[in-house]
Amino acid sequence: MADRADRARLAAVxxxxxxxxxxLAFSGAIAEAFESRQPATTEVPAVRDVRFAVxxxxxxxxxxxxxTRHPGVRQFVVMATDTFASTSGTVAVAARSADGTWGCQTAxxxxxxxRNGTRPLADRVSGDGTTPAGVFELxxxxxxxxxxxxxxxxxxxxxxxxxxxxxxxxxxxxxxANTPRYQHLVDRPGCGGPDEWLPRYGDVYSHAxxxxxxxxxxxxxxxxxxxxxxxIFLHRHSYTSSGAPKTTSGCVSLAYEELVTxxxxxxxxxxxxxxxxxxxxxxxxx
Numbered sequence: 001m002a003d004r005a006d007r008a009r010l011a012a013v014x015x016x017x018x019x020x021x022x023x024l025a026f027s028g029a030i031a032e033a034f035e036s037r038q039p040a041t042t043e044v045p046a047v048r049d050v051r052f053a054v055x056x057x058x059x060x061x062x063x064x065x066x067x068t069r070h071p072g073v074r075q076f077v078v079m080a081t082d083t084f085a086s087t088s089g090t091v092a093v094a095a096r097s098a099d100g101t102w103g104c105q106t107a108x109x110x111x112x113x114x115r116n117g118t119r120p121l122a123d124r125v126s127g128d129g130t131t132p133a134g135v136f137e138l139x140x141x142x143x144x145x146x147x148x149x150x151x152x153x154x155x156x157x158x159x160x161x162x163x164x165x166x167x168x169x170x171x172x173x174x175x176x177a178n179t180p181r182y183q184h185l186v187d188r189p190g191c192g193g194p195d196e197w198l199p200r201y202g203d204v205y206s207h208a209x210x211x212x213x214x215x216x217x218x219x220x221x222x223x224x225x226x227x228x229x230x231x232i233f234l235h236r237h238s239y240t241s242s243g244a245p246k247t248t249s250g251c252v253s254l255a256y257e258e259l260v261t262x263x264x265x266x267x268x269x270x271x272x273x274x275x276x277x278x279x280x281x282x283x284x285x286x
Contacts, residue, residue: 052103058092075270115247133277139210153207177227
């Protein structure tokens with residue numbers, strides 16, 4: 001009787017050591033697997049680089065020609081026409097990645113220019129109806145209230161990477177030559193021409209990027225200085241009653257969605273510049 005009882009007890013407990021051995025082996029395998037895994041490492045720090053538009057084609061020959069003369073610039077907004085007399089053209093954005101490759105951030109989009117075409121900045125006078133031709137930095141302006149900005153608008157910031165100013169009722173862009181307000185944003189609500197009261201321009205200035213043509217220190221705001229240009233922006237088209245986009249008084253204009261795209265792409269890390277003028281001239285001279 002005792003032997004049978006002992007054998008029953010052994011049979012009841014015998015599986016336990018086997019299960020224990022199996023569990024230990026399994027847990028050991030898991031531990032070994034975890035120990036063999038190496039923590040994720042990055043030998044080269046991640047670089048936040050530019051994004052190109054998939055499938056977009058733009059005039060990279062002109063961009064690379066510009067880059068040889070402006071080696072520090074990594075982003076060009078190319079505002080190209082056929083001739084100096086042309087009042088229509090295109091706007092495209094190109095940028096250089098960290099590895100030195102230039103690529104298109106937008107395809108060329110239809111744009112309007114001054115009613116009298118384009119003209120090199122040194123050959124024009126404020127109010128002559130041409131868009132200044134040349135290569136100009138993205139402007140940086142200090143408003144009458146101390147705020148610095150490169151883009152302003154009568155609509156809220158669409159997501160600009162550069163400083164953005166919501167237009168205030170006091171905002172007047174001075175365009176009266178050889179006065180202290182010329183090429184400055186001053187507190188002068190309701191100002192009249194040639195000065196520009198920004199709220200009056202509504203959605204035409206829904207968003208406007210300041211093209212740095214003829215900004216301080218020598219801008220024409222002192223007696224004797226040549227007033228080459230004032231209030232030169234990239235803004236939204238103005239339209240005729242039939243819906244056709246108008247020429248400008250000296251700015252460059254785009255349709256609204258294309259304007260928003262360009263404003264969002266302007267990247268202060270890339271020192272954005274505007275290249276304006278006939279394609280052949282931009283390649284050879286600008």
